């Protein structure tokens with residue numbers, strides 16, 4: 001049986017170390033204390049920890065160095081940082097470096113206990129988590145395996161994630177898996193389609209309202225933030241939020257509290273934010289249609305879900321899965337795909353991605369007269385590539401390609417926690433070539 005969880009706390013002030021130890025004592029943990037980076041390193045070399053909490057400012061370095069060290073050498077130990085009040089940049093930098101979460105000063109002791117409880121709940125090792133998601137988010141292409149590995153990593157963090165990708169690629173499924181594999185899985189996963197809520201109802205939907213606060217408010221109503229308390233709020237089509245609503249959302253995320261319409265009181269909420277859109281948020285920010293500060297808070301980590309035409313090797317497995325599911329709902333034996341049908345699917349561009357594959361097969365199953373679906377039963381339309389910014393350069397081709405290159409490099413670096421040798425391997429280039437590109441793209 002596993003003994004009491006062991007926690008490493010790092011702060012240069014003895015009084016604070018004492019206070020942190022007392023605060024965590026009711027959780028039944030054993031605390032080891034270190035007053036600087038060097039001592040923290042020594043502890044980490046001597047034993048493994050279930051959790052680490054560090055102040056940002058240490059006499060011989062900063063907390064982010066410790067976050068990097070732990071991410072690289074003990075990736076299964078969640079580490080949280082204590083940041084100065086209102087220092088968003090540091091908090092975001094720590095999350096990007098792989099911190100589990102952050103808490104700002106003055107430290108709310110109950111919030112700290114909740115944070116640690118959540119970290120100690122982290123269930124499984126990466127490989128186990130990857131295996132679990134494999135049967136839900138299908139695909140054995142390198143791209144899809146990469147997405148699952150990222151999900152396993154991100155599930156172990158509380159950082160906001162921006163899930164990008166074309167329509168129907170599986171962004172909501174990815175968000176759901178990040179929630180389910182993480183320590184908030186006992187809480188609710190609340191998906192919101194930001195484009196589907198009428199502007200005038202938006203604030204009330206998000207933050208709730210008190211009875212009589214506007215005509216139509218016949219009773220008190222809790223908002224979506226409240227519904228996701230202790231869980232995850234998934235903002236789908238986040239690019240569709242109006243600019244005034246973006247301001248309110250940013251405030252709620254920053255303050256970790258909401259005020260229902262007509263109420264005088266702020267209510268603390270503990271919500272992890274995931275968001276997605278098939279639009280290019282960075283371009284919208286450049287055009288002034290999406291607030292830079294909100295983008296910065298939402299896009300702490302980007303997870304790009306590849307389009308289906310970028311991973312045609314997955315089509316066979318996906319089609320089989322969809323046909324089995326259709327057979328189950330109809331109580332029939334599954335339809336089969338004739339070789340010419342598979343070839344046609346593999347050559348098709350799928351502007352609507354996996355969702356479109358589902359629709360095509362559902363239609364084929366309804367219309368097909370034998371149990372084998374041929375190419376002509378698929379009725380594939382003639383399509384052109386979707387005109388998303390991923391295909392139509394908004395600027396010169398040169399700049400556009402540099403942007404794509406940058407995205408791929410950043411993704412590989414994030415995936416490897418900034419280990420350049422490993423990132424170069426993923427990208428199929430030499431370490432030297434990666435260094436050259438980092439310099440050229442001004443990423444160093």
Ligand SMILES: Nc1ncnc2c1ncn2[C@@H]1O[C@H](COP(=O)(O)OP(=O)(O)OP(=O)(O)O)[C@@H](O)[C@H]1O
Pocket residue numbers: 136137138139165166167168169170171172173174236277278318354355358
């Ligand atoms: N890799 C996958 N394995 C199994 N099913 C998948 C996969 N990817 C997507 N799907 C299925 O495809 C459908 C569309 O997925 P989802 O709604 O998550 O896409 P989305 O990117 O959020 O779409 P939109 O941009 O339109 O909101 C869902 O039924 C989902 O279960």
